[in-house]
Amino acid sequence: MMPDPFERRALAVMAGMVLLMLASSYVGTVVLGQDLGGTDAKVEGLAADSAGRSGGVVLDLEAEFGEYGEPAAFTLAGVVSGFLTGLLWPRAFHGGGNVA
Amino acid sequence: MHISDGILPPIWAAAWYLVAAFFLAACVRRVRNRTEDDPGYTATLGLMGAAVFVISVWHIPVAVTGSSSHPIGTPMSAVVVGPFATTLLSSIALFLHMFLAHGGVTTLGANTVSMGVAGGFVGYGAYRSAGLMGASPFASGAAAGLAGSLATYMTTALILAAALHPGELLRFWAIFSMGFVPTQLPLSVAEAVSTGAVVRYVAHHRPELLGRFFPGGEPVDA
Known part of the structure; x- marks a missing residue:
């Protein structure tokens, strides 16, 4: 079954975003040798250190599930949310109001 | 804006x-x-709940700054479903983020205020202001994305500064804000473009969702 115009555009946007992220990751890690860690954690760490405090998380995915625990959890969450978004988008924006 | 457990003193977490x-x-x-x-x-x-959930943990690498960060999604949601509903959606998303090692139980209130209240209401305010000044749906949405994203991180910096250094609030607010800016600014610009694109799309397909600020829209209670 051929994708309709909306699906083609959505797939093109997704491919573009993935390529952009892959390119940025490649340049950051391979070319520039950076760790690309989260800004939230860096600023929060700076703030905590400046006040002599330390933070913790509810579920330490790396400690519980190993090196790939966090990427795997993010991938799973992204896939589930992505499918939900894809499922509801046409209903919300193309199917009118009686879709609840 | 995912402040972890243990960072905020209990009195500030409660506040x-x-x-x-x-x-x-x-x-x-x-x-x-x-x-x-x-x-x-x-x-x-x-739809907006799922979108906010995934957008706000979607770490995007910014090679030139050596770190990564994420957009927030709440300005887009605020335009489509209103800032009040967006605050509710962001609190649910933030609760689920705890199980992805982001945020915490004691900081759920603070994180909801920065992402949901600041991001949603400031974004919606920018969208409405731009619409009233005659901006296009894309430009209005872009204003929402940029203002909401920056407001979220400025609020996070303010929350951290107020809780950890109340005696030198302005100084540490500036320091923590500058920590976010290099990586967050390009992402805020990207969020502005993507929010503008979504608002233009909605204006074309469901203009009644956008309220009275654009042709074809009907008044909507935010």
């Missing part, structure tokens, strides 16, 4: 919970009323 609870009480009442008036609103809420 932000109170602020968030005040907004959430208003949010629940408004969402209930709109859901009763328009059954289709539930599908749109579900």
